[in-house]
Amino acid sequence: MRSKKKVSVSKNNTHKCLTNNNLKIIHLKEGNNAPKVKLQCRKRDPKVKGPNKFCWNEINTKDLYKDRRIIIFGLPGAFTPTCSTTHLPGYEKKYDEIRRLGIDEIYCLSVNDAFVMFNWCKKLKVKKVQILPDGNASFTKKMGLLVTKRNLGFGKRSWRYSMIVNNGIIEKIFIEKGLTNDCITDPFEISDADTMIKYLKKN
Numbered sequence: 697m698r699s700k701k702k703v704s705v706s707k708n709n710t711h712k713c714l715t716n717n718n719l720k721i722i723h724l725k726e727g728n729n730a731p732k733v734k735l736q737c738r739k740r741d742p743k744v745k746g747p748n749k750f751c752w753n754e755i756n757t758k759d760l761y762k763d764r765r766i767i768i769f770g771l772p773g774a775f776t777p778t779c780s781t782t783h784l785p786g787y788e789k790k791y792d793e794i795r796r797l798g799i800d801e802i803y804c805l806s807v808n809d810a811f812v813m814f815n816w817c818k819k820l821k822v823k824k825v826q827i828l829p830d831g832n833a834s835f836t837k838k839m840g841l842l843v844t845k846r847n848l849g850f851g852k853r854s855w856r857y858s859m860i861v862n863n864g865i866i867e868k869i870f871i872e873k874g875l876t877n878d879c880i881t882d883p884f885e886i887s888d889a890d891t892m893i894k895y896l897k898k899n
Contacts, residue, residue, distance in 0.1 A: 723840030726869055730768075730861045731838035732758040735828055738810045755828070757835065761864040764800040768828070769858035769887055770836060773850060774808045774816035778884050783856070784820060786889040791824040794889065797896035799860070801826060807833045807842070807853050830854070841871070847878040858887040860895075868895055 724730070739753040760766060769787060771779040784804050787794070791802060802825050806813065809831040817827055828835070833852055836842045841855040859869035870891060872883040885891075 723871065723875070724838075724866060724869070726866050728866050730757070730761060730859075730864055730866050731835050732756070732761075732864075733834040733838060735830060735835065736810060736832075737827075737829060738814060757828075758864065760801070760803070761861055763863060765798060765860065765862045765867070766800050767794065767802045767858060767860055767892060768805055769803070770805045770830075770839070770841060770854040771856050771887075772806070772845065772853045772882065774806055774812050775819075778882055779806070780816070780820060783884065783888065784817075784822060784825065787892075788820070788822050788825050790889040790893060794893060794896065797893065799896070803828045805830050805835060805854065807831065807836055841875070843875070843879070844877040845879070847880065856882070856884060856887050858892055860892075868899070870895075 733756075735755045735757065737753045737755050767787075769783070771783050773779060787802055787804065794802060804813075804822075804825050805828040807830050808816075810829040813827045813829040817825075830836050833842050833854075836854040839854075839857075841857055842852055843855050845851065845853050855875055856872045857870060860867040870886040872885060872887055874881065874883050
């Protein structure tokens with residue numbers, strides 16, 4: 697367990713962002729409670745018969761938060777270009793450095809199911825960053841960062857962001873600019889590992 701930085705709790709639960717298509721998307725901000733949801737994951741179980749030695753494992757995010765300072769970064773989708781070449785690999789590469797800066801664990805979250813997330817990490821040879829499959833978008837929806845990407849045929853996905861959750865409270869959050877449905881670009885400037893490291897070195 698890491699030493700905890702005191703985080704003030706905000707009484708204002710949401711922040712409004714006027715999007716490019718004239719919709720108001722309300723998202724959580726620093727000082728808010730991080731979403732408490734149950735995610736359907738998979739874990740290895742040697743007792744399972746057959747070649748696929750995995751069983752379902754429900755994870756309650758409140759258990760991830762308790763007495764811990766963690767990073768969760770959300771991205772649009774497994775196997776997509778920026779997510780696969782830079783976002784997740786960046787956190788994997790800087791994992792040990794980030795941990796030494798007072799972080800207990802790093803989690804990658806996407807609106808994909810557990811099978812997709814597992815095979816994506818397997819392809820990228822990710823061994824350190826933990827994955828959180830938000831297949832039902834329950835976490836992302838509570839974050840206020842669920843957007844549509846119908847223009848790309850993706851349906852509903854997470855907007856790109858990263859945050860530190862300190863004992864259940866959002867200590868710091870980096871949300872990429874231009875939060876909007878059916879965004880024609882994929883902003884990636886402040887939710888990366890290097891930006892997070894700069895923050896941690898000062899805090």
